[in-house]
Amino acid sequence: xxxxxxxxxxxxxxxxxxxxxxxxxxxxxxxxxxxxxxxxxxxxxxxxxxxxxxxxxxxxxxxxxxxxxxxxxxxxxxxxxxxxxxxxxxxxxxxxxxxxxxxxxxxxxxxxxxxxxxxxxxxxxxxxxxxxxxxxxxxxxxx
Ligand SMILES: Cc1cc2nc3c(=O)[nH]c(=O)nc-3n(C[C@H](O)[C@H](O)[C@H](O)COP(=O)(O)O)c2cc1C
Numbered sequence: 098x099x100x101x102x103x104x105x106x107x108x109x110x111x112x113x114x115x116x117x118x119x120x121x122x123x124x125x126x127x128x129x130x131x132x133x134x135x136x137x138x139x140x141x142x143x144x145x146x147x148x149x150x151x152x153x154x155x156x157x158x159x160x161x162x163x164x165x166x167x168x169x170x171x172x173x174x175x176x177x178x179x180x181x182x183x184x185x186x187x188x189x190x191x192x193x194x195x196x197x198x199x200x201x202x203x204x205x206x207x208x209x210x211x212x213x214x215x216x217x218x219x220x221x222x223x224x225x226x227x228x229x230x231x232x233x234x235x236x237x238x239x240x
Pocket of ligand 1: 160
């Protein structure tokens with residue numbers, strides 16, 4: 098599984114770690130990629146290698162954090178197909194990133210297994226929700 102995320106204050110990053118832990122516990126190898134630091138072409142190459150794909154982004158101006166949005170559009174343009182997908186993200190108030198990611202992944206017709214949205218920093222119960230998301234995607238893939 099590839100976990101691709103972006104994060105400004107670490108909230109979404111902490112959830113990415115929880116997702117990865119959940120998938121690893123289910124026996125699926127996981128690569129975690131920070132879209133804010135790795136060039137989109139390399140992020141795409143990582144996503145290409147594995148069928149499981151979990152995307153995480155905080156809401157930014159009512160939408161997806163730009164670094165993650167750019168990667169998503171590149172994946173669509175390069176016709177990355179046949180992916181089992183989980184979505185997660187943090188928001189401060191109204192949110193929007195998770196909803197918009199769901200809209201964007203509807204286009205390549207990826208199978209969205211589940212979505213996890215949370216406010217601000219992950220609270221006590223949130224890492225378990227992230228781990229469960231990772232487990233659910235991991236159950237449907239071998240890589
Ligand atoms: C420039 C900027 C724009 C933001 N825009 C929104 C927004 O439109 N809606 C919202 O609910 N939260 C918004 N937020 C709040 C973040 O989504 C929130 O702080 C989130 O927990 C950050 O997660 P992160 O630490 O993974 O970056 C914004 C934050 C920043 C810095």
